[in-house]
Amino acid sequence: MKEQSKILVTGGMGFIGSNFVRSVLGTRPGWQVVNLDALTYAGNPANLKGLGPDAASRHTFVRGDIRDTALLLKLFFTHPFDAVIHFAAESHVDHSILGPAAFVETNVLGSFRLLETARQRWAETGSPSGFRFLHVSTDEVYGDLGPEGAFREDTPYQPSSPYSASKAASDHFVRAYHRTYGLPALVTNCSNNHGPFQFPEKLIPLMILNIVERKPLPVYGQGGNVRDWLYVLDHCEALLRVLESGQPGETYNIGGGAERTNLEVVHHLCDVVDRRLGRSPAQSSRALIQHVTDRPGHDRRYAIDCAKIRRELGWVPGHTFEEGIDATVSWYLENPAWVAHVRSGEYQKWMDQNYGGRDAAG
Numbered sequence: 347m348k349e350q351s352k353i354l355v356t357g358g359m360g361f362i363g364s365n366f367v368r369s370v371l372g373t374r375p376g377w378q379v380v381n382l383d384a385l386t387y388a389g390n391p392a393n394l395k396g397l398g399p400d401a402a403s404r405h406t407f408v409r410g411d412i413r414d415t416a417l418l419l420k421l422f423f424t425h426p427f428d429a430v431i432h433f434a435a436e437s438h439v440d441h442s443i444l445g446p447a448a449f450v451e452t453n454v455l456g457s458f459r460l461l462e463t464a465r466q467r468w469a470e471t472g473s474p475s476g477f478r479f480l481h482v483s484t485d486e487v488y489g490d491l492g493p494e495g496a497f498r499e500d501t502p503y504q505p506s507s508p509y510s511a512s513k514a515a516s517d518h519f520v521r522a523y524h525r526t527y528g529l530p531a532l533v534t535n536c537s538n539n540h541g542p543f544q545f546p547e548k549l550i551p552l553m554i555l556n557i558v559e560r561k562p563l564p565v566y567g568q569g570g571n572v573r574d575w576l577y578v579l580d581h582c583e584a585l586l587r588v589l590e591s592g593q594p595g596e597t598y599n600i601g602g603g604a605e606r607t608n609l610e611v612v613h614h615l616c617d618v619v620d621r622r623l624g625r626s627p628a629q630s631s632r633a634l635i636q637h638v639t640d641r642p643g644h645d646r647r648y649a650i651d652c653a654k655i656r657r658e659l660g661w662v663p664g665h666t667f668e669e670g671i672d673a674t675v676s677w678y679l680e681n682p683a684w685v686a687h688v689r690s691g692e693y694q695k696w697m698d699q700n701y702g703g704r705d706a707a708g
């Protein structure tokens with residue numbers, strides 16, 4: 347990537363996208379960012395509020411849908427992009443179970459239209475070898491792991507949920523566009539993130555906020571499912587390495603090396619939040635845990651083998667699990683206005699829809 351670069355970020359008002367935009371504007375002073383986001387329930391302009399004047403002058407927000415080919419063509423004609431970093435997606439497994447169609451629309455069709463527009467413009471402008479299309483994907487495409495082993499870049503795809511199936515489809519298209527047309531595209535598959543600006547439908551922010559408010563903590567099934575947690579800014583750093591130094595056509599797995607069962611995560615969050623709020627051990631929030639009906643098709647375990655990105659690009663996570671969680675908890679405790687805003691509107695409807703029908707698990 348050149349010192350003066352213009353990049354298109356899709357989904358830059360969501361959780362990881364907004365952290366990435368902040369990282370780029372903060373660490374790459376010559377870069378300009380065009381941020382295309384449809385502002386679904388998960389997209390929030392407040393995630394990029396308070397940028398300093400220099401950063402704000404290098405950031406352009408466009409409200410729009412990645413399925414809108416006419417808009418994409420207009421953007422690609424107006425801006426000679428050096429790279430596309432594609433975050434925009436429907437991203438929540440539970441939502442995909444209750445309404446899979448939106449996942450096909452955005453994750454499959456939207457990704458295809460974005461890719462096809464990028465390819466057309468890339469070809470029409472002389473197929474510059476420095477162009478990059480970075481597709482941000484998930485480890486969930488690999489499916490379920492037993493107690494041993496970890497996902498490698500050559501692990502076969504075996505998605506379990508409509509979410510992971512739709513992400514798998516988009517990954518395949520990206521790889522096909524490299525192989526067939528030579529588009530300089532890369533794919534990253536990352537494990538579960540946590541950190542600032544994550545919508546509180548996902549496990550960690552949901553639990554932090556419920557612990558603060560002393561609400562029930564709904565753990566699906568027995569809570570033995572394992573995820574490999576990564577602090578979001580470490581993910582953003584890995585994405586920048588892949589963008590700047592990765593090999594087109596390659597896939598890079600990214601993970602935290604921090605496997606925990608859901609119950610371990612919730613216990614840890616109870617202890618950290620209780621301590622911050624000065625609660626005594628006798629008032630432990632662990633007593634709020636409720637085991638509820640399990641998620642259908644719930645993957646038992648994810649774990650990432652990060653050897654390739656460490657070896658080839660020198661990336662390792664900058665935070666341990668405990669350091670990352672401390673930072674995430676601090677952020678949620680220090681940003682009550684952001685929390686109140688995202689929990690107004692549709693949020694309560696989602697809580698009723700997802701949790702209302704779950705009974706206590708035996």
Ligand code: NAD
Binds near residue numbers: 356388433435438483
């Ligand atoms: P998110 O749900 O917080 O944000 C998604 C963003 O995309 C939102 O701002 C939303 O408004 C936007 N968007 C949705 N549909 C759109 C459309 N049709 N057109 C334009 N914009 C649209 O998601 P996230 O957690 O930030 O995840 C970002 C990407 O990273 C996703 O592709 C996801 O699959 C991937 N990923 C997420 C995690 C994780 O733990 N959150 C882990 C690995 C990979």
Ligand code: TYD
Binds near residue numbers: 572
């Ligand atoms: P989530 O944050 O939704 O991410 P993903 O499904 O992409 O891994 O969930 C993380 C884990 O936490 C997953 O095993 C499901 C579980 N979980 C609960 O036990 N209770 C909850 O209320 C939520 C949202 C998730």
